[in-house]
Amino acid sequence: VRDAMPAGAIKTPLNQRRHDNISIVSVERCGKRFEVACYKNKVMDWKGGAEKDVSNVVQVDRVFANVKMGKFSAKADLQKAFPGKSEEQIILEVLEKGTSQVNTMEREFHRDKLIKQIAHTAAEMCVDPWYHRLFTGRIIEKAMEQLGFSVKPAVAVKAQALEVIRFLKAEGMSVERACMKFAVTFPTLEARQQMRSWVRNHSHKMMSRITSLWCLRQRMEPEVA
Incomplete structure (x- = not known):
């Protein structure tokens, strides 16, 4: 005999899908709000060009009126705001032109990732002039932290890597650009x-x-x- 459910217990419908561990990109047009549910830590990669596959960014291939409530946008609203476009094209436009709220943890994650990318790129481009050996990415990263180099999310990684080399050299670190071999x-x-x-x-x-x-x-x- 199945035990009776305790009084006050809450049942969650099996056909209900909760959208809570997501990042929402939204845009407003014609008085309506259109949202796309994305994976966390992927929206900034998409906007920065690091991620090219939209399937790795979007969780659900639909446009929502309210993601958290699971409410899809009406087809009439989509055609009015995006005339002549398919839902796939609308999703790409929302990702390109929409805005998203980035929390503190996500912002720190992308900052740490950017620092590592810049450090490893700089390590591949410079050598120790005394021993003619390459630096490891960890050594460059540690020097950036100790000497207070500030990264810029809007600037390309390679440009910042070159700036890091000039910065470290100006701060007295024994570092030179590596000569080209061909x-x-x-x-x-x-x-x-x-x-x-x-x-x-x-x-x-x-x-x-x-x-x-x-x-x-x-x-x-x-x-x-």
């Missing part, structure tokens, strides 16, 4: 010899930071019988 592949042995001759004749005109030319591979054409 490989040249020649179709024949004759072409390789011609290139070597050209380098010997023009080495005095080449940039001082290019220290050597690495001929790593030689692809020989098969002999014709």
Whole structure:
């Protein structure tokens, strides 16, 4: 015999889906509010261009009038506010032009992620001039924190990585931009010899930071019988 439900117990309908662990992007048009339910920590990646797949951003492929209540927007309202557009196109437009509320935890998560991206990018672009060794991303990240480098969410990662290198050097850290290395592949042995001759004749005109030319591979054409 099934036990009787205690008095005052609350039953949750099995067909009800609660939208509580989400990030809402919304836009207002024609006196109506249109919302899209997204995964947390994904909206800023989408707006910043780090995330390209919309299926990794949107939880439900529908436009809502109220996400928390689970109320979808009426088709008449969608066509009035977005004439001639499908619901998929409307979702993309809401993501592009809509606004979202970012809580403190989400903001800190994206800031820490941006710091790590900048630090690892800067580490790949610089070396220790005394030992000619690359820095690890953790060393650059720790130096950024200790010396008080402030990141800018609206600026590209590569641009900030270059700024980090200049900043660390100005603060007295032993750091230099890494020299570029490149490989040249020649179709024949004759072409390789011609290139070597050209380098010997023009080495005095080449940039001082290019220290050597690495001929790593030689692809020989098969002999014709």
